[in-house]
Amino acid sequence: MIQLIRGFKDILPGEVEVWQRIEKTAASLFEDFGFREIRVPILEHTELFSRSIGKDTDIVEKEMYTFEDRKGDLVTLRPEATASIVRAYIQHRLYAVDPVQKFYTIGPMFRRERPQKGRYRQFYQINAEVLGVDSPLIDAELIFMLVEFFKRLSVPDTSVHLNTLGCPKCRPAFQKELHKFLSKVKTQLCADCERRKVKNPLRVLDCKVLACREAVADAPAMIDYLCDGCKGHFETVQKSLKKLYIPFEIDKRLVRGLDYYTRTTFEIQTGLLGAQSAVAGGGRYDRLIEELEGPAQPAIGFAIGFDRLAEIVAANNVSSTPGIDLFIATIGEQAKTAALEWSCGIAVSGIKNDMDFSDKGLKGQMKKADRLGARYVLILGDKEIEEGIAVLRNMTTKEQSPVPVDGIVEKLKLILTAS
Ligand code: HAM
Secondary structure (H helix, E strand, O other): OOOOOOOOOOOOOOOHHHHHHHHHHHHHHHHHOOOEEOOOOOEEEHHHHHHHOOOOOHHHHHHOEEEEOOOOOEEEEOOOOHHHHHHHHHHOOOOOOOOOEEEEEEEEEEOOOOOEOOEOOEEEEEEEEEEOOOOHHHHHHHHHHHHHHHHHOOOOOEEEEEEEOOOOOOHHHHHHHHHHHHHHOHHHOOHHHHHHHHHOHHHHHHOOOHHHHHHOOOOOOHHHHOOHHHHHHHHHHHHHHHHOOOOOEEOOOOOOOOOOOEEEEEEEEEOOOOOOOEEEEEEEOOOHHHHOOOOOOOEEEEEEEHHHHHHHHHHHOOOOOOOOOEEEEEEOHHHHHHHHHHHHHHHOOOOOEEEOOOOOOHHHHHHHHHHOOOOEEEEEEHHHHHHOEEEEEEOOOOOEEEEEOOOHHHHHHHHHHHO
16 A cells, blocks of 8 residues: 655544634734735745755755756755745836835645644744844844734643844854854764864754754853844844843843844744744844845844644644534435435535435435534435435434425525524
C-alpha cells in the first residue's frame, strides 16, 4: 500500500473543523486590524530564499526541497512565506500607491527537518506582515494582535519572549565580541556550532544542545551593544506593550533561525508542546526589501505554527465534529429519488443535510444519522410518498411529527432554520 511521505500528514474530517475555526479567527481578527489577504506561490526561484533567509542558515543549508525543473532552473518549495511576500511587494510595485501595506497569508511550507511531534516536513503557517512602517508602535500592535489571537482561541499557557538583534550599525561590534567569546569556549561546542562559530556566530546562542547552552551561558548579548536608535526603538516597544497590558519576558538568547532579522524579534512559547515550544515567531526585517532590490522600506511580521496551534486547540475541545441539520432516511426506490431532489434543494439554501445512497435498512440509516450528529431525521418510505406525508423526527426530544410531502422543501427550510 502506498503511504504518506514521512513528515507529511493528512488533515482528516474531524480535525479539519479545528483548522477551519482557526483560519476564520485569523482572517476576521487580522482584517479588523487592517490586514488584507495575499496568496503567493508555493514554488519560487531558489535564489529568493538563499538571499533572504541566508545561505548559512540551517534552512537554506540543509532543509530546503530544491530541484532543477525540466529546463534546469533551480526552484524550491517555499520554506517560509515572508520572502515571497516581499518579492510580490517589489514585483507588483505595491509600494507605489502607498508604501505601507499589511498582508496576511495562510498556507503550507516545506522544510526537510527531522520529523517529530510538532515538527513536520510539510507544515502550515499563518503569516502577518506589515511593510513600510518604521515606528516601534507597530511592533507593539502586532504583538498585541498575536496575543489577542491566542486568547480568542482560548490557548492557555502562552508567554511572549522578546529580544532585539540591533542593526548593521551596532551589530558588528557585538559580533566581534561574540566571536572572541566563542573562540574561548570552542572546545565545548558541538560540531554544528564549531562551524556556525565562523559562518553564523549568532546562531550558536540558539543551539539546543545542552553542552552548547552551558558554554554560552555568559556570552555577550546584543541588548548590551545597541546603538541609540535601536535602544530607543526597543524601549518604546516595551513601553507600548506595557500600556497595552501585554506581559513579556526579555530573552537575550532569542536569535531566530533566519538571517534577515533586525531590531525587534519575538516568539510566543507555550509549555504545552514539549520540545517544540514556539507556536509563533517573528520580528523586524528592515533591510530585506532593499536587499531584494526593492525600495528602502522597513518591515515586521510573524508566522504562527498552524499545526502546533491546531494540536493545542483540538486538545482543549471535547468534540470538534459539528452535526448536520437533517438526515433523510428512505425506504424504497421511489422515496430515494424524491429524497435526492429534496436534499439538493435544501442544501443550496445552506442547510447541512445528508442521505443514504446504499441500501441500508432503516435501523442502519438511523445509526448513521446519529453518527453524523443529525438534529432531525426525515423518514420516508414509498408508503409515505403514496399518502403524501413524511415523518420528521427530532433527534434530541425524540418527538415525531408529520410533514406533508407537497411543498416539503420550503417547509423543511422553515422548520430547520427556526429551531
Ligand atoms: P520560523 O520561526 O521559522 O519563522 O517559523 C514560525 C513558526 O512556524 C514556528 O514558531 C513554528 O511554530 C512553526 N514551524 C516552523 N517549522 C516548523 C515545522 N517543521 N513543523 C511545524 N511547525 C513549524 C518564520 O518562518 C518567519 N518567516 C516568520 C516571520 C514572518 N518573520 C517575519 N515575518
